[in-house]
Amino acid sequence: MSQAPGKPAADIYNFGFLDEYAKKEVRRAILKAIAIPGYQVPYASREMPMGRGYGTGGLQLTLSLVGPGEVVKVIDQGSDDSVNAVSMREFIEMTCPGTTTTTVTAEASLIQSRHRIPELPLTSEQVLVLQVPYSDPLVEIEAYEAKRKTMHGEGDYSRLLVKLYEDIVKFDEITISNRYPTRINGHYVIDPSPIPRWDVPKLNQSQALILFGAGREKKIYAVPPHTPTEPLAFSDVPFRVEDFRQADGSRRPCARCGARDSFLDEFISDSGATVHQCSDSDWCQARLEGSEA
Amino acid sequence: MNKILEVRDLSKLYGPGCPQCLELTGPQADTNLCPSCGTVVAMHGVSFDLHEGEILGVMGESGSGKSTVVKSLCFDLAPSSGSAVFYDGAEPFDLFSLNAAKQRWLRNHRFGTVYQDPRQGLNFNITAGGNIAERLLMSDVADYGAIRMRAKELLARMEVLLSRVDDLPRNFSGGMRQRVQIAKALATRPPLLFLDEVTSGLDLSVQARILDLILEIQQELKTAMVVITHDLGVIRLLTDRALVMKYGRIIESGLTDQILEDPQHAFTQRLVASAL
Numbered sequence: 001m002s003q004a005p006g007k008p009a010a011d012i013y014n015f016g017f018l019d020e021y022a023k024k025e026v027r028r029a030i031l032k033a034i035a036i037p038g039y040q041v042p043y044a045s046r047e048m049p050m051g052r053g054y055g056t057g058g059l060q061l062t063l064s065l066v067g068p069g070e071v072v073k074v075i076d077q078g079s080d081d082s083v084n085a086v087s088m089r090e091f092i093e094m095t096c097p098g099t100t101t102t103t104v105t106a107e108a109s110l111i112q113s114r115h116r117i118p119e120l121p122l123t124s125e126q127v128l129v130l131q132v133p134y135s136d137p138l139v140e141i142e143a144y145e146a147k148r149k150t151m152h153g154e155g156d157y158s159r160l161l162v163k164l165y166e167d168i169v170k171f172d173e174i175t176i177s178n179r180y181p182t183r184i185n186g187h188y189v190i191d192p193s194p195i196p197r198w199d200v201p202k203l204n205q206s207q208a209l210i211l212f213g214a215g216r217e218k219k220i221y222a223v224p225p226h227t228p229t230e231p232l233a234f235s236d237v238p239f240r241v242e243d244f245r246q247a248d249g250s251r252r253p254c255a256r257c258g259a260r261d262s263f264l265d266e267f268i269s270d271s272g273a274t275v276h277q278c279s280d281s282d283w284c285q286a287r288l289e290g291s292e293a
Numbered sequence: 294m295n296k297i298l299e300v301r302d303l304s305k306l307y308g309p310g311c312p313q314c315l316e317l318t319g320p321q322a323d324t325n326l327c328p329s330c331g332t333v334v335a336m337h338g339v340s341f342d343l344h345e346g347e348i349l350g351v352m353g354e355s356g357s358g359k360s361t362v363v364k365s366l367c368f369d370l371a372p373s374s375g376s377a378v379f380y381d382g383a384e385p386f387d388l389f390s391l392n393a394a395k396q397r398w399l400r401n402h403r404f405g406t407v408y409q410d411p412r413q414g415l416n417f418n419i420t421a422g423g424n425i426a427e428r429l430l431m432s433d434v435a436d437y438g439a440i441r442m443r444a445k446e447l448l449a450r451m452e453v454l455l456s457r458v459d460d461l462p463r464n465f466s467g468g469m470r471q472r473v474q475i476a477k478a479l480a481t482r483p484p485l486l487f488l489d490e491v492t493s494g495l496d497l498s499v500q501a502r503i504l505d506l507i508l509e510i511q512q513e514l515k516t517a518m519v520v521i522t523h524d525l526g527v528i529r530l531l532t533d534r535a536l537v538m539k540y541g542r543i544i545e546s547g548l549t550d551q552i553l554e555d556p557q558h559a560f561t562q563r564l565v566a567s568a569l
Contacts, residue, residue: 154394158430165426166419168437169459234437 016063017095022046026064026220030211033222038188040135040152045218049091055114056215058131059088062112065127068098073108078116078265078279088112105282115178117199119262119283122208124225130193135214135221137181137191157181157189160232168237180239181232184223189232198241198263203229244276254278257287296380297485297517298343298366303375305361305541308332310373318540320560325356325540336361336541339375345484346515350532350549352522352564358541359521363487366519367406368396379403381484401431405478405516409490411470414477415462421448421473422458428480447476451506468499472506479510486518492527504530525568529553537561 016023022044029043048056066072072092076085080103089101102108105118112129122128138148141159151157160181167174178194182203192203193212203210203223210223223229231239244252244264251260255275262283264276278284306314311330318325318334325334336358343349351359364370366377366388377388381403388396400406408414415424425444434440448458451472462470471491478486488507492500508531511518520531528535528549535552537545537560545558556562 150393154397156397156431158427161430161435162419162423162427165430165437165440166423169420169422234440235435236439237437 013095015096016066017049017091018046018060018063022060023064026060029220030061030064030222033211033220034209034224036188037224037227038184038190038221040188040190040219040221042218043220045215048215052216053133054084055088055112055131057213057217057220058112058114058129058215059091059213060215061129061211061213061220062092062110063096065110065129066092066096066099068096070096070099071107071109072096072099072101073103073105073111073282074101075111075113075116075118075280077114078263079281081281084114103282104286105280115194115196116263116279117195117202117210119278119280120286121202122206124207126208128206128208128210130195130210130212132191132193132212132214132219133216134179134191135212135217135219137179137189152188155187157183157232160189161234164232164234164237168234174233174237174239177242183230183232185227185229188221190221190223196242196263197231197239200229200231200239201241205229252276254284254287257284259284259287294344294346296342297345297347298341298380298519299378300342300362300366301340301376303339303362303365303377304337304373305335305358305365305370306332306337306373307335319542320539320544320558323540325358334541336365336372336538339536339538339543341536341543341546343485343517343519345517346511347534348511348518348520348532350520350522350528350535351538352525352528352535353538354523354564357538359523359538360489361541362538363406363489363519363521367400367404367487379485401428402481403483403485405481405483405486407471407474407478407486407488407491409493411462411467411474414474415470417461417463419461420459421453421462421465421476424462424473424477425480428477432481443480444476447480448473450510451476452502466499468495468503471495471503475503475506475510479514479516482514482516484517486516487521488518489521490523491520492522492524500527507531525553525565537564 026043029041033041048059074085074088076082093101105120110127114131136148138151142148164174178196179191180197180200181189182192182200183189205226207225209225212221233239246252253260254277256277259278262278265279266276269275309330310332313329314327314332314334317327317329339362353359365372379386379388422444425447426440429440445455445458449455453469453472462473492503532549535549536543539560545561553565556565
């Protein structure tokens with residue numbers, strides 16, 4: 001982003017980029033979302049200096065919550081080093097004077113993430129903001145929003161369960177790999193953003209406040225701290241996370257830090273071999289540094 | 294026998310309505326379109342009782358208002374006036390004063406509806422078993438094995454091959470779709486079933502088998518049924534009592550045999566005569 005010559009960014013932009021009225025509206029929506037766990041609160045999603053789909057919903061939440069002294073971390077699919085994460089960190093640094101950014105999960109007070117929840121358990125001092133492409137889990141089975149609202153209101157998720165039934169019929173297991181529909185506080189079912197199944201249990205009784213922002217869909221929803229959450233499943237076909245089993249039945253380790261208790265990304269190395277490595281780059285680095293020390 | 298449904302003075306008007314509407318329409322006026330204000334009197338003054346395990350037939354020509362009666366009772370249409378009380382055991386439900394959520398609950402749990410067009414009753418994008426599962430999941434059954442077993446049981450009862458349980462209904466024949474629809478409607482063992490022209494458009498042998506199945510189900514489960522049809526054969530085979538409708542009004546009611554053997558109203562006489 002270009003800057004007017006001779007003028008610091010603080011003089012060009014309002015703190016947090018958004019105007020005060022916009023931030024106030026987003027904060028009110030956040031309060032309502034916390035008061036009704038899992039309920040999708042509509043809000044007037046603003047135009048941001050990036051395209052819809054690049055995390056505008058999450059960024060609006062972050063910019064509405066951030067204040068001087070805040071330590072912000074931005075994660076993109078577990079990594080702090082992707083172009084998106086780096087650009088967002090720079091944008092926050094530029095438009096929020098007094099805030100600092102970090103790549104260390106434990107140091108951050110506000111974490112904006114795309115598609116992952118950090119492996120390190122979050123604390124009650126932290127807020128996690130997740131970027132959401134599709135806010136409504138019912139959108140795949142019901143095209144009309146008015147009908148979806150009625151279904152949410154009445155807690156009628158039978159058609160979502162039929163999808164799981166059909167999965168088991170076809171594949172002998174539930175094959176949803178991400179965006180796993182999850183019931184919050186016994187009522188509303190949310191789309192927990194495209195986090196893998198591995199991360200879904202982390203929503204349950206989380207110490208940290210977890211906020212979901214969908215910029216394109218103009219919805220905000222929340223999983224408040226210490227809220228029970230439960231992935232949809234059948235009583236005799238329970239929910240399960242990825243097991244990363246190898247052919248010999250053992251759990252695949254991270255090629256870099258050797259962890260056997262983290263979510264792994266699979267990629268092809270320069271030599272053409274398939275490599276599995278921790279998706280959470282900070283977690284992986286911390287384990288490496290810990291083992292070296 | 295205990296009463297399960299009590300319908301009183303059910304009316305449905307499409308249009309602004311005027312003081313002359315009811316006088317200027319009906320079988321005597323030979324129209325249900327009010328010449329004064331253009332209102333269509335789709336149904337007026339419909340009253341009947343239905344008892345547990347009883348099958349009531351509603352017959353009449355196209356546009357006589359028989360489907361309007363069923364659509365009102367299963368909450369697809371809001372009637373203009375009248376009342377209907379559904380007795381679920383000892384508990385009465387005043388159907389039209391319930392809130393929308395309670396109405397949907399009744400429709401999903403306590404009523405079953407089988408439509409003429411299976412597309413209305415079935416989701417063609419999910420399997421036959423999935424359609425039945427949907428209805429069971431609405432009733433908070435959360436055990437996959439139990440759902441699967443019940444779906445297979447119902448489909449077997451309706452003579453659908455178990456090898457087709459995981460096929461999409463769009464690949465089924467018309468008769469098979471209707472049988473899956475009936476299986477779906479019966480999934481929650483509802484005490485009241487509405488059948489709206491279920492055999493129309495099917496060939497005679499398929500019609501006969503479906504009617505036999507409906508009778509067998511009624512004798513097994515003692516389900517009360519309201520059968521809408523313009524086919525006197527269906528009325529004769531299935532129903533104990535029948536109502537004849539014309540231009541939105543009931544013109545004759547009584548025991549089915551009595552109506553078919555000794556029709557009193559000129560229209561019913563013509564209807565019976567034309568079917569013989």
